[in-house]
Amino acid sequence: MSKLTTFAAGAGLGAAAVYFLDSQSGNRRRKLVADKAGKVARQGGGSVQGVATATGAQAQGIAAKAKQAATGGDSAPGDDNTLKSKIETEIFRDADAPKGSVDVSVVNGIVELLGQVDDRSQIEALELKTRMVTGVKDVRNLLHLPGVTPANIAGTPGTS
Secondary structure, three states: OOHHHHHHHHHHHHHHHHHHHOOOOHHHHHHHHHHHHHHHHHHOOOOHHHHHHHHHHHHHHHHHHHHHHHHOOOOOOOOHHHHHHHHHHHHOOOOOOOOOOEEEEEEOOEEEEEEEOOOHHHHHHHHHHHHOOOOOOEEEEEEEOOOOOOHHHHOOOOOO
16 A cells, blocks of 8 residues: 555544544534434345445545645635535535525524425435535534424424
8 A cells, every 4th residue: 555545544534533533523423324324224225235335435525525634625715605605516416405495504604504305314414514514613404394393483482
């Protein structure tokens, strides 16, 4: 193995460790990955190989992000509008992404996702994709399912 490959592998493992062992969000991230693996297993759509492939793809993404950060290739956007565009590009990339039903707003690097999506897995996936964008400090996820009162309205006086 070349020194660059060894370095990239080490950086990827280090980035994954930092990502999953972070004192503020690591527990939530570990639970998200465990929930997704459980969902795939429960739905029968995923074999052990499918779960391993998905986990490997996520690890590759983290490693690539670490490599870009180490080489200075992926820097945080300078302003909220640029960060918003970058987030929208990432989360709405897939053809089946809920482009018309999700609003993204950014203030000082804190992202708010607001709108209605069809299933809980979309809510989790959109939040995870948003958190993976360089420059995002935190995510306030106000996405909801059809027929469910949004979190930002549920506690408002005068609503039921």
